[in-house]
Amino acid sequence: MSDAMNEMKRGFRDYQPKHFLWEVSEGGRVATIRLNRPERKNPLTFESYAELRDLFRDLVYASDIRAIVLTGAGGNFSSGGDVFEIIEPLTHMAMPDLLAFTRMTGDLVKAMKKCPQPIIAAVDGICAGAGAILTMASDMRLATPEAKTAFLFTRVGLAGADMGACGILPRIIGQGRAAELLFTGRTMNAAEGQAWGFYNALHAADQVEVEAVKLAHSLAAGPWFAHTMTKTMLNQEWAMGIDEMIESEAQAQAICMVTKDFRRAFEAFAEKRKPVFEGN
Secondary structure (H helix, E strand, O other): OOOHHHHHHHOOOOOOOOOOOEEOOOOOOOEEEEEEOOOOOOOOOOHHHOOOOOOHHHHHHOEHHHHEEEEEEEOOEEEEEHHHHHHHHHOOOHHHHHHHHHHHHHHHHHHHHHOOOEEEEEEOEEEOHHHHHHHHHHEEEEEEOEEEEEEHHHOOOOOOOOHHHHHHHHHHHOHHHHHHHHHOOOOHHHHHHHOOOOOOEOOOOOOOOHHHHHHHHHHOOOOOHHHHHHHHHHHHHHHOOOHHHHHHHHHHHHHHHOOOOHHHHHHHHHOOOOOOOOOO
């Protein structure tokens, strides 16, 4: 590998954010992002939006992190944008500044979709507004039976079209259900979320993060390069016709067949043992 490529690769074990917590599991590979303003139900600020955006952008270059768990502290996920630190200032801004803000929040979702690591949201309690968007933008979602999820933008006089919600949410739960949630801003309870396919599974409050980390570790121990390809194709194929989808997947799978992990898996099967993947 060239010196330039080596410089692009970065270790994130010692990353120290200012506006949320970052924890790397023993042995590395799995990192937990914890929104950490529990006294306010973990609302987002201008600064935390920007720092999250920058982190997910930089994770493209991570040499050590292979899966992400996204959660909140204190029994809630996130109440969304902070009323006094975001909502109130927005009411005084001119259009150019408002557009800069909405583009910045959208860039966070783009960065989550483009980072190669699978993102697993572990949701408890309140998951509203931008908090619901962060959950939506994750690749998989686990929740507690007490989780309350609301895309409540219309309840504050805004469109349900926020940070990609009108495009992404229907692809997860269907057009009619998404329309109901985005028009009304009502709360989707955890049972509905699981039945509709928004949540992959429900777990008790003391187990939801444990299960999310366990799932993240299982992915991190898998064929890392192939997982990044799966995430890429899941996102890219939204805008493709069937012929383009099939051709793109043919190319993606052929690329994966060149990896040593593909050979490792075959050799392990032939020798009747569990494969050890190395991500190359």
